[in-house]
Amino acid sequence: MTIKLSNTNQRRVIIEELKKLTSHPTADELYEIVKERLPKISLGTVYRNLEQLSAAGLIWKLELSGSQNRFDGNVEKHFHKRCPNCGAVEDIEYHAFAEADRHLTNACQNYAIEGYTLEFRGLCYCCQSS
Amino acid sequence: MTIKLSNTNQRRVIIEELKKLTSHPTADELYEIVKERLPKISLGTVYRNLEQLSAAGLIWKLELSGSQNRFDGNVEKHFHKRCPNCGAVEDIEYHAFAEADRHLTNACQNYAIEGYTLEFRGLCYCCQSS
DNA sequence: TTAAAAAGTGATAATGATTATTAAATTTTA
DNA sequence: TAAAATTTAATAATCATTATCACTTTTTAA
Numbered sequence: 001m002t003i004k005l006s007n008t009n010q011r012r013v014i015i016e017e018l019k020k021l022t023s024h025p026t027a028d029e030l031y032e033i034v035k036e037r038l039p040k041i042s043l044g045t046v047y048r049n050l051e052q053l054s055a056a057g058l059i060w061k062l063e064l065s066g067s068q069n070r071f072d073g074n075v076e077k078h079f080h081k082r083c084p085n086c087g088a089v090e091d092i093e094y095h096a097f098a099e100a101d102r103h104l105t106n107a108c109q110n111y112a113i114e115g116y117t118l119e120f121r122g123l124c125y126c127c128q129s130s
Numbered sequence: 131m132t133i134k135l136s137n138t139n140q141r142r143v144i145i146e147e148l149k150k151l152t153s154h155p156t157a158d159e160l161y162e163i164v165k166e167r168l169p170k171i172s173l174g175t176v177y178r179n180l181e182q183l184s185a186a187g188l189i190w191k192l193e194l195s196g197s198q199n200r201f202d203g204n205v206e207k208h209f210h211k212r213c214p215n216c217g218a219v220e221d222i223e224y225h226a227f228a229e230a231d232r233h234l235t236n237a238c239q240n241y242a243i244e245g246y247t248l249e250f251r252g253l254c255y256c257c258q259s260s
Numbered sequence: 261t262t263a264a265a266a267a268g269t270g271a272t273a274a275t276g277a278t279t280a281t282t283a284a285a286t287t288t289t290a
Numbered sequence: 291t292a293a294a295a296t297t298t299a300a301t302a303a304t305c306a307t308t309a310t311c312a313c314t315t316t317t318t319a320a
Contacts, residue, residue, distance in 0.1 A: 006267055006316055027307080042270045047307065049268090065193035065247065067278085068306065081243060096241065100233035104248075107230045111222070113211060113252040117195065118234075122243040136287055136296055157278080172299045177278065179297095197307085198277065 003056040013037050014049045018059060019073035024080070024089040026068040064089065064119050083124035090124060133186040143167050144179045148189060149203035154210070154219040156198040194219065194249050213254035220254060 005011065017033050018025070025033070031046040050071050054061035060072040062080060066087050072080075079092040094101070097118075104116060135141065147163050148155070155163070161176040180201050184191040190202040192210060196217050202210075209222040224231070227248075234246060 004267095004317095008268060008315075010269075040270075042272090044271080044308080045269060051308095063195035081241075084244070092241070097234070097237045100230065100237045103230040103233045104227070107227050108250070111211075111226065111250075111252065112258065113250045114214070115251050117249045117251070119247045119249075120238070120241075120243045121245050121247070122241065128242065138286075138297060140298070170299070172301090174279080174300080175298060181279095 003052070005052060005056060010034075010038060010041055010045055011049050011053070013041075014046060015053055015058060015073070018050075018071055021073065022091060024062060024070040024072050026070055028068075030071065062089065063117070079118050079120060081120040081122050081124075083127050084121050085123055085127040088124045088126070092120060133182070135182060135186060140164075140168060140171055140175050141179050141183070143171075144176060145183055145188060145203070148180075148201055151203065152221060154192060154200040154202050156200055158198075160201065192219065193247070209248050209250060211250040211252050211254075213257050214251050215253055215257040218254045218256070222250060 013034055014030065017037070018030060021030075021033075023029075027047050027050055028043060030050070031041070031043050034041055034046060050059065050061065053059045054071065057075065060075055062070040062072055064070065064080060064082055066082065070089055074091070076094070078094045079097060081090045081092050082088070083090075104118075108116065143164055144160065147167070148160060151160075151163075153159075157177050157180055158173060160180070161171070161173050164171055164176060180189065180191065183189045184201070187205065190205055192200040192202055194200065194210060194212055196212070200219055204221070206224075208224045209227060211220045211222050212218070213220075234248075238246065
């Protein structure tokens with residue numbers, strides 16, 4: 001039951017632009033970027049496609065703290081760090097926490113748990129130096 | 131700089147009712163409960179107080195996935211599990227993940243990270259049996 | 261290849277959670 | 291105990307997201 005998505009130009013540009021970024025944009029941030037290539041696109045289309053693409057496993061929907069969801073074109077296993085000051089979201093390479101991840105996954109196995117979400121908190125580079 | 135809060139009846143009842151529960155209610159769920167004792171209280175008062183109480187460290191604001199924030203009267207160290215089916219939030223006792231927690235905390239120390247939030251996913255008892 | 265069916269789009273309205281505003285009431289301070 | 295500070299209830303405003311719908315594009319299958 002793989003999800004079937006049509007090949008529309010809007011969808012192609014949305015995923016293409018998202019995969020260029022490492023900034024984990026919100027739907028409206030990505031909308032502003034995509035609009036440069038498709039000036040007629042509507043915000044609803046961006047929301048709808050991000051939802052579908054993440055349901056299809058082609059991107060990640062980051063339901064972290066904060067009022068807006070963010071999206072990630074990198075579906076490799078990795079974690080995120082959120083700046084408590086400005087809200088920016090950065091990647092944390094998996095290897096740094098691989099051992100901790102193994103322990104978590106093992107601990108999960110005794111419980112009726114399917115998985116977990118791990119969100120780190122810490123000042124980003126910009127906020128540290130100001 | 132401890133936060134100073136007045137001793138209002140509304141505040142007292144809100145924290146009292148929250149601490150009775152292990153269900154991690156949303157602001158509006160707690161509003162319905164508090165209204166039984168204070169029929170004139172307004173939803174805004176509940177929101178404002180929950181915000182203040184969590185800023186003061188007297189309760190926890192759970193910014194988990196899902197569209198509504200939840201609140202927890204138990205400020206002891208523990209984790210949460212969220213049911214992907216019904217959205218219910220359950221406690222997970224710390225000891226089950228204490229070793230994993232130690233590994234995470236150690237891994238954090240090499241980074242500019244202050245802490246982390248860990249959210250487990252898994253069907254709750256109700257959803258498993260239906 | 262082409263016509264019917266399915267899926268997607270843009271514009272806009274609607275929803276739902278949360279925050280802001282404000283005049284009146286309560287609590288704290290000195 | 292009176293002035294200052296804080297909080298409240300009611301309500302409006304905001305912000306992110308989802309729904310609606312007439313129209314267009316893409317897919318399917320003959």
